[in-house]
Amino acid sequence: MTKQLEQKIAQLDKNRIPVHVAMIMDGNGRWAKSKGFVRSDGHAEGVSTVHRVTKLSSDLGIKYLTLYAFSTENWNRPQDEVDTLMYLIGWAIERELPELLANNVKINLLGEIERIPEEPRQKLFYARNATAHCTGLQLNMCLSYSSRWEITDVVKKLATLAAQGKINPEEITEDTVADQLTTAGIPDPDLLIRTGGEFRISNYLLWQIAYSELYFTPALWPDFSDEDYLDALIDFQNRERRFGMTSDQVHANN
Numbered sequence: 001m002t003k004q005l006e007q008k009i010a011q012l013d014k015n016r017i018p019v020h021v022a023m024i025m026d027g028n029g030r031w032a033k034s035k036g037f038v039r040s041d042g043h044a045e046g047v048s049t050v051h052r053v054t055k056l057s058s059d060l061g062i063k064y065l066t067l068y069a070f071s072t073e074n075w076n077r078p079q080d081e082v083d084t085l086m087y088l089i090g091w092a093i094e095r096e097l098p099e100l101l102a103n104n105v106k107i108n109l110l111g112e113i114e115r116i117p118e119e120p121r122q123k124l125f126y127a128r129n130a131t132a133h134c135t136g137l138q139l140n141m142c143l144s145y146s147s148r149w150e151i152t153d154v155v156k157k158l159a160t161l162a163a164q165g166k167i168n169p170e171e172i173t174e175d176t177v178a179d180q181l182t183t184a185g186i187p188d189p190d191l192l193i194r195t196g197g198e199f200r201i202s203n204y205l206l207w208q209i210a211y212s213e214l215y216f217t218p219a220l221w222p223d224f225s226d227e228d229y230l231d232a233l234i235d236f237q238n239r240e241r242r243f244g245m246t247s248d249q250v251h252a253n254n
């Protein structure tokens, strides 16, 4: 561990570690291009960042880490890039499984997983089953995921239940909706980090991030270092989360 990283970890308030961190891993393509490589090399390098970020999250006692690994819209990328990403996801999960188990990390899959090709899908299912008993960090991998797909799916489910007379539309609450999302049972992200310098949400966890703190960094995903992650966590800890209340109310409640 570098001295700088040690100092940043010491700066963290261990009692205010976010429970749930979500990440948009952007910038792999630009990273590769800047080095004269093909885009897929950036995704391959990005797997190392996934490894580091998972380990650090686990070490810091973060309970949920949610990664946007492949969006619904990513299916529209050139076929060779899609194929490489699918291969990489299967390869990475298989390679990482022993260490995930050693670190008590539980794998969870969010999205239209049935659209993932058979081979990586089976590797993902295998990892999910093998880590089902783990009680440490829960790593939520969003694959073929988009928020509008997810919310549309919830509307369909609730409309069907209402048409069958199983629920009364008048009694639908925010909790009813949240319980039908892919993230049911998972607390909303406290912090959303986007790498790659863009200021967008890109159809990610739109319902769940209603009150998340947003953090944007110019670091491209393969370059996103442990120090960069710590900077985001320190920044998060310096913010006042008011959830629609006044600052005075927040202080009175603490």
Ligand code: FPP
Pocket (backbone or CB within 6 Å): 025, 026, 027, 028, 029, 030, 031, 043, 044, 046, 047, 050, 067, 068, 069, 070, 071, 074, 085, 088, 089, 092, 093, 141, 196, 221
């Ligand atoms: C966005 O960068 C990144 C992706 C679409 C894929 C992210 C995938 C990985 C990091 C590798 C596999 C993941 C796991 C969980 C094993 P971009 O291609 O849009 O970059 P650009 O904006 O520079 O073009």
